[in-house]
Structures are given as C-alpha cells and as structure tokens.
Amino acid sequence: MTPDPGHGPSVAGPRPQLATTADNGLKIVVVGGFGVGKTTLVRSVSEIRPLNTEETMTRAGEEVDDTSAVGTKTATTVAFDFGRITLDAHNVLYLFGAPGQERFWFLWDRLFSGTLGAVVLVDTRRIADSWYAIDRLEHHGTPFIVACNDFGGPAHTEAEIREALDLGEHVPLVECDARDRSSSKYVLITLIEHLRTQVARATPQALQETPV
Ligand SMILES: Nc1nc2c(ncn2[C@@H]2O[C@H](COP(=O)(O)OP(=O)(O)OP(=O)(O)O)[C@@H](O)[C@H]2O)c(=O)[nH]1
Numbered sequence: 001m002t003p004d005p006g007h008g009p010s011v012a013g014p015r016p017q018l019a020t021t022a023d024n025g026l027k028i029v030v031v032g033g034f035g036v037g038k039t040t041l042v043r044s045v046s047e048i049r050p051l052n053t054e055e056t057m058t059r060a061g062e063e064v065d066d067t068s069a070v071g072t073k074t075a076t077t078v079a080f081d082f083g084r085i086t087l088d089a090h091n092v093l094y095l096f097g098a099p100g101q102e103r104f105w106f107l108w109d110r111l112f113s114g115t116l117g118a119v120v121l122v123d124t125r126r127i128a129d130s131w132y133a134i135d136r137l138e139h140h141g142t143p144f145i146v147a148c149n150d151f152g153g154p155a156h157t158e159a160e161i162r163e164a165l166d167l168g169e170h171v172p173l174v175e176c177d178a179r180d181r182s183s184s185k186y187v188l189i190t191l192i193e194h195l196r197t198q199v200a201r202a203t204p205q206a207l208q209e210t211p212v
Pocket residue numbers: 033034035036037038039040041070072073075076077078098099100101149150151152176177178179
C-alpha cells in the first residue's frame with residue numbers, strides 16, 4: 001500500500017495533524033461498481049493525503065476486467081482507499097473506498113464491518129453495476145445513500161433511477177461530481193443527515209441529548 005503521490009488541492013500545504021482530543025472515529029464506506037469514481041471521491045474530500053491501493057491496469061487483466069465502459073482508466077483499486085475528515089474536536093470521519101472490480105468483492109463484507117453508513121456511487125450509463133453494492137449493504141443492514149456521479153451519461157429522472165435500483169423512498173438520491181471537493185462534501189453531509197434522521201426515528205430522546 002502506498003500513499004497517493006498525485007493529489008488534489010485539498011492537501012496543499014502542511015498536513016493537518018489529528019487533534020489529541022479526537023476520541024470518536026466514525027467509519028464511512030464508499031462503494032459501487034468498477035470505475036464509478038470511489039477513489040476520486042475519497043481523494044477529493046479527504047483532509048489528509050489518502051492512502052490508496054491503486055495498481056496499474058495491465059494487459060494481463062484484460063480477460064478478467066471489463067474495461068469497456070471505463071476506456072481511459074489506467075489504474076484500479078486492489079484493496080481500499082482511506083481518507084480522513086475531522087468533524088470537530090472529538091469526532092473524526094474515516095472514509096474507506098471499496099475496490100470496484102468483481103474479483104475483489106470478497107473484501108467488501110469485511111470492509112463494511114463497523115460502518116456507520118455508506119455512499120453508493122452510480123454511473124448512470126451502467127446503473128446495474130452498483131446493484132451488488134446495494135444488495136450487500138441491505139444484507140448487512142448498513143444505512144446508505146446513493147450518489148449519481150457525473151460522467152455525462154444519459155439523463156434519467158429520479159423515478160427511473162429509483163426504479164432501476166429498486167430504491168426505497170427513504171433512501172436519499174443525489175447527484176455529484178466526485179472530482180469536486182464541495183460536491184463530494186455535499187454527498188457526505190447528505191449521508192450524515194440521513195443517519196441522523198434514522199437515529200432520530202429510532203431514539204428521538206437520544207438525539208436531543210447529543211447535538212452534532
Ligand atoms: N467525468 C467524470 N469522470 C470522473 C468522475 N469521477 C471520477 N472520474 C474519472 O473516472 C475514472 C475512474 O475513477 P476512479 O475514482 O478510479 O473509480 P473507482 O470507482 O475508484 O474505480 P475502481 O477502484 O477501479 O473500481 C478516473 O479516470 C476518474 O478521473 C466524475 O464525476 N466525472
């Protein structure tokens with residue numbers, strides 16, 4: 001595993017240290033099909049230089065990796081991405097980006113362990129590629145939101161996307177550009193709000209006592 005050398009503006013300057021008061025780590029997973037932008041999202045929004053496990057895609061993988069929809073892609077995640085966002089003096093968000101290729105899906109169940117919630121990224125040109133992610137999250141009972149990453153794919157109505165993903169009305173569905181830091185932040189804020197809503201439904205009293 002190597003630290004990512006080429007990184008966006010979010011890590012310019014000295015790297016922020018984790019406050020010594022930080023004692024609560026919240027784990028979020030970014031998951032979805034092959035090449036939907038998981039590494040890009042973790043990279044754009046992390047306050048530290050993210051750890052990633054991208055490897056160059058070589059001709060040896062041509063027979064097992066379906067690269068038809070991600071033609072210009074030259075690297076793929078083989079374990080996971082890891083980034084961090086400090087929420088306040090005590091709370092830190094740890095971001096894990098899952099590997100998207102089917103041959104690495106066996107890692108997902110372990111990655112989901114202890115996860116507060118998940119972002120399912122979708123490329124609307126190939127919606128079905130993210131079905132399995134939703135299936136596994138539902139299996140684990142992990143709350144999630146869906147974010148359609150902007151690849152300039154065909155325009156679908158929200159209803160069409162919900163139908164294609166068999167998505168319940170209670171699951172937030174947003175659009176994003178994973179390359180854009182503020183857009184990625186918006187996705188994470190949507191997830192956190194969704195988690196708060198769920199907690200409020202289950203234990204309204206507890207939420208009132210612990211403002212975030
Ligand atoms: N047009 C466009 N391209 C994007 C966007 N997000 C990511 N990309 C590009 O899509 C390609 C795949 O992005 P990755 O972040 O590697 O995708 P991934 O889901 O991590 O891929 P795997 O880990 O191999 O499954 C890269 O070349 C990105 O630059 C986006 O919002 N719009």
